[in-house]
Amino acid sequence: MKLRVFVTRPIPDAGLNLLRRAKHVLLDIYEHDKMIPRKELLRRVKGSTAILSILTDKIDKQVMDAAGASLKIIANYAVGFDNIDLKEAAKHGIVVTNTPGPEIAESVAEHTIALIFALAHRIAEADRFTRAGKYHGWGPQMLLGTDVIGKTVGIIGTGSIGTGVVNRLYDGFGVKIIYTDLTRHPDIEKRDLAKYCTLPQLLKEADFVSLHVPLLPSTRHLIGTKELKMMKKTAYLVNTSRGPIIDERALITALEKKQIAGAGIDVYEHEPNIPLALRKLPNVILTPHTASATIETRQSMSRRAAENILAFLNGKIPPNAIKQ
Ligand code: GLV
Numbered sequence: 001m002k003l004r005v006f007v008t009r010p011i012p013d014a015g016l017n018l019l020r021r022a023k024h025v026l027l028d029i030y031e032h033d034k035m036i037p038r039k040e041l042l043r044r045v046k047g048s049t050a051i052l053s054i055l056t057d058k059i060d061k062q063v064m065d066a067a068g069a070s071l072k073i074i075a076n077y078a079v080g081f082d083n084i085d086l087k088e089a090a091k092h093g094i095v096v097t098n099t100p101g102p103e104i105a106e107s108v109a110e111h112t113i114a115l116i117f118a119l120a121h122r123i124a125e126a127d128r129f130t131r132a133g134k135y136h137g138w139g140p141q142m143l144l145g146t147d148v149i150g151k152t153v154g155i156i157g158t159g160s161i162g163t164g165v166v167n168r169l170y171d172g173f174g175v176k177i178i179y180t181d182l183t184r185h186p187d188i189e190k191r192d193l194a195k196y197c198t199l200p201q202l203l204k205e206a207d208f209v210s211l212h213v214p215l216l217p218s219t220r221h222l223i224g225t226k227e228l229k230m231m232k233k234t235a236y237l238v239n240t241s242r243g244p245i246i247d248e249r250a251l252i253t254a255l256e257k258k259q260i261a262g263a264g265i266d267v268y269e270h271e272p273n274i275p276l277a278l279r280k281l282p283n284v285i286l287t288p289h290t291a292s293a294t295i296e297t298r299q300s301m302s303r304r305a306a307e308n309i310l311a312f313l314n315g316k317i318p319p320n321a322i323k324q
């Protein structure tokens, strides 16, 4: 008997090809390159053994019930898994997997570092300025930014992505790195890459604060009015993790009042909605949740999601099973 694998949106083909080649898999892929409507999702998951979901799909009890008793694994095409109700999955005896790994950590780390440098050197502002025909001649005080060398970068969360940023920055950028996490990170400590401190200390000391924590009840609004007030007036905030880690309204207020110098934001509290007030600010750089959007990473995520499903179907523990 063939086992039904439902993919909620077309993804790069590396993993899809693995699934296509598996003899016992009946692959069904939502045909359109847009988010699957809820009703269609509920209809299409019926009778599936596996769902390959993306981070915009809310996979809750209703979806699990709609799939029925056949559903055994949800393979999320993302590092984050806050779109999946893990408790409900555990109740249903469903395994949940994600797609962490060196490739995605590298891509998000690169995007984070790109935002840090783009903020410091005012790249996006300078681009808008130039395109608008405002460059009428070189000026000694025109569009002055700041150097990154010699500054302190504060990393909040040292999973694979936060550690990726630490490793990259340590190697040649001439910055001091500090970090905070629930526990000290053994490799960072052993290699003396960054100094451990508490969150308040980090917020007070860092010139760039970068977020790399998963979205959990305990990390929602980790950065709010109080935390923003602890930051230096000259500091920048970078978020490539999940939008709700920051209280977005508090951030807009802090930016408007110039309590901090600027922000580089890839993820938003109510995606895909981005408040107009945020979009109007000159000292922010906004990217549309594209920190992992490289060809290499999106292919490798596709492969990992498929490998998790295939391992499970072959009676093995999937390599990226999430502890529930
Ligand atoms: C992207 O946001 C991911 O979680 O992979």
Ligand code: GLV
Residues within 6 Å of the ligand: none
């Ligand atoms: C700037 O272009 C310089 O030559 O210093």
